[in-house]
Amino acid sequence: xxxxxxxxxxxxxxxxxxxxxxxxxxxxxxxxxxxxxxxxxxxxxxxxxxxxxxxxxxxxxxxxxxxxxxxxxxxxxxxxxxxxxxxxxxxxxxxxxxxxxxxxxxxxxxxxxxxxxxxxxxxxxxxxxxxxxxxxxxxxxxxxxxxxxxx
Amino acid sequence: xxxxxxxxxxxxxxxxxxxxxxxxxxxxxxxxxxxxxxxxxxxxxxxxxxxxxxxxxxxxxxxxxxxxxxxxxxxxxxxxxxxxxxxxxxxxxxxxxxxxxxxxxxxxxxxxxxxxxxxxxxxxxxxxxxxxxxxxxxxxxxxxxxxxxxxxxxxxxxxxxxxxxxxxxxxxxxxxxxxxxxxxxxxxxxxxxxxxxxxxxxxxxxxxxxxxxxxxxxxxxxx
Numbered sequence: 001x002x003x004x005x006x007x008x009x010x011x012x013x014x015x016x017x018x019x020x021x022x023x024x025x026x027x028x029x030x031x032x033x034x035x036x037x038x039x040x041x042x043x044x045x046x047x048x049x050x051x052x053x054x055x056x057x058x059x060x061x062x063x064x065x066x067x068x069x070x071x072x073x074x075x076x077x078x079x080x081x082x083x084x085x086x087x088x089x090x091x092x093x094x095x096x097x098x099x100x101x102x103x104x105x106x107x108x109x110x111x112x113x114x115x116x117x118x119x120x121x122x123x124x125x126x127x128x129x130x131x132x133x134x135x136x137x138x139x140x141x142x143x144x145x146x147x148x149x150x151x
Numbered sequence: 152x153x154x155x156x157x158x159x160x161x162x163x164x165x166x167x168x169x170x171x172x173x174x175x176x177x178x179x180x181x182x183x184x185x186x187x188x189x190x191x192x193x194x195x196x197x198x199x200x201x202x203x204x205x206x207x208x209x210x211x212x213x214x215x216x217x218x219x220x221x222x223x224x225x226x227x228x229x230x231x232x233x234x235x236x237x238x239x240x241x242x243x244x245x246x247x248x249x250x251x252x253x254x255x256x257x258x259x260x261x262x263x264x265x266x267x268x269x270x271x272x273x274x275x276x277x278x279x280x281x282x283x284x285x286x287x288x289x290x291x292x293x294x295x296x297x298x299x300x301x302x303x304x305x306x307x308x309x310x311x312x313x314x315x316x317x318x319x320x321x322x323x324x325x326x327x328x329x330x331x332x333x334x335x336x337x338x339x340x341x342x343x344x345x346x347x348x349x350x351x352x353x354x355x356x357x358x359x360x361x362x363x364x365x366x367x368x369x370x371x372x373x374x
Contacts, residue, residue: 022246026189026193026194027193028193063286063287064283064284064287064288065162066160066161066162066245067161067162067245069195069196070195071195071198071199073198073202078198078199078202080195080198080199080202082162082195084161084162084277084280085162085279085280088279088309091337095202107193107194107195107198108193108195109189109193109194109195111161111245113287113288114287
């Protein structure tokens with residue numbers, strides 16, 4: 001895996017139901033940093049990720065962002081962020097402490113009106129690649145596998 | 152078992168309010184279960200609740216008001232059997248119809264001893280982007296508001312006065328009977344009153360809702 005690259009694992013979930021006219025993406029990724037980074041780098045990553053994602057979706061023809069949410073769980077706490085209005089920008093909350101970040105699990109949920117699921121997924125990958133910016137590596141997992149394991 | 156629905160369009164502040172209400176009920180020693188429904192296959196919200204020490208049952212990839220209503224009834228039966236909660240906080244998808252969720256919860260009565268009652272249906276409306284909502288998804292938002300007992304005009308701290316007026320007018324037009332209140336649930340402004348309403352007030356069952364709708368149709372027909 002090359003730093004800053006984003007693997008295009010086709011098994012990442014895109015729900016079949018284009019429920020109520022919304023394109024939906026739900027996915028889980030493993031986020032790593034080599035060397036480890038401070039929490040400000042993670043905060044920048046999440047902000048850029050959500051902002052870029054919203055702009056990509058709108059550029060591709062979405063007429064409304066339903067919500068864009070992410071959650072990053074690490075050994076030293078969690079970070080969560082959401083964006084519903086691209087002009088207002090993302091809201092971030094974290095309790096990560098000052099530990100250097102090396103790896104964690106990133107959960108992303110995007111619901112967008114006026115765009116199909118395939119396009120929303122493409123936007124997620126573009127945004128993740130752009131936000132990783134050489135400091136971080138994002139590897140998407142199969143959330144189907146995760147759900148089956150949970151059962 | 153009392154069902155409290157917190158509804159509203161995507162991004163309206165449902166999860167933020169739910170976390171606040173759940174914490175408040177928990178501090179009062181009230182046994183509470185949480186059911187969250189998302190139309191994506193993975194839910195960020197359930198992970199957030201987990202971080203806060205709250206356990207939620209996720210019902211992903213389908214809408215509990217229609218696509219997976221049977222799963223909701225099964226889940227409620229299991230919850231009743233295991234923890235006998237006094238309250239179940241239900242956060243449906245941002246596009247669900249509250250009366251159909253009521254119907255789905257009442258299915259539970261067919262498979263066990265649970266007796267379902269309903270707290271007021273609380274529907275949040277994001278005043279800060281009312282203009283955009285009315286342009287893109289007016290019908291969906293309107294149908295959610297129509298079935299609310301309490302409409303919460305949310306994000307009043309960031310909405311300008313024109314947007315607030317527009318949100319009030321739209322809410323009243325959609326639902327002439329609901330109580331309309333203003334709040335900023337992110338800043339816990341106006342949320343105590345909502346907790347009190349959930350604790351003390353009742354909403355009609357689906358059957359009554361259905362009977363009333365039928366009676367109205369008969370009246371219109373006779374007129």
